[in-house]
Amino acid sequence: MKRFVRHFLLMATVVLSCATERAADAQQLPKEDVIEVPAIGEGLCVSNIFQTNMVLQRDKPIHVWGWAAPGEQVTVAFAGEQASAVADKQRGWKIALPAMPADSRPQQMTIKGDKETLVLENILVGDVWVLGGQSNMEFELAKVENGPLEIISAHFPEIRMLTVPYGQGPEISRGFARLHQWSNWSGRHFRKGDWEACTPDTARELSAIGYVFARRVHKAAGVPIGVVDASRGGTTVETWTPLSVLRAMD
16 A cells, blocks of 8 residues: 555656646746647648647548648658649648558658658547537646546557647638647646647646546547547537528528
8 A cells, every 4th residue: 555655646746747847838938829830831731630649530531631832742641551632722732541440550641742741650540539618628637626646647648639729710710720828817828739649747738528538438449549629618509500500590
């Protein structure tokens, strides 16, 4: 029992130390959004939904899109398959790879243009779920009852989670930035827009509901799980309803 308690305290100290370091780094930032990767970059780029550490949906065609110079040919290769497309006048391109079964082996995706090549690492194939809703869905794991205990045991390398930044108008439909997003309500920054493997260091700011859901589904399904948290506190049901449905209502 004493050995368990010592191990628990050691793990808690490590997690607290990592959290303190991240908080200290965030304090050096200005009290505003600090973008690290823009929603749409210059030259060859992909939508920020496609990153190192992501999970791709199994048993469905894999669509990948991004931007390049008009007329530039882009080739995407992954898991022995590849497909090409030519960027249109607005720089947009999109390809589709064949459906693939679940695979927990980390794999690499390359996106090759005329002059540039992008490489995404540590990609798994499994089930991807989207979280939507208000602040109850958004609520962080670190703030719930027994949250610290959940955090120190959050070693699930096959669970990956991404928190989508708050949108700023209709442009969010084209893509989102990867950034430190400032919250006036909380008085601090939140790291958003990155795919992250589930570890004690990354789990603390994740949706508590999303984390528990992902953990249970991963155990039941036995495949990699990706969770995309698009929730936002204070939103109404209309904001989660397709425009076509709203227009059809009396």
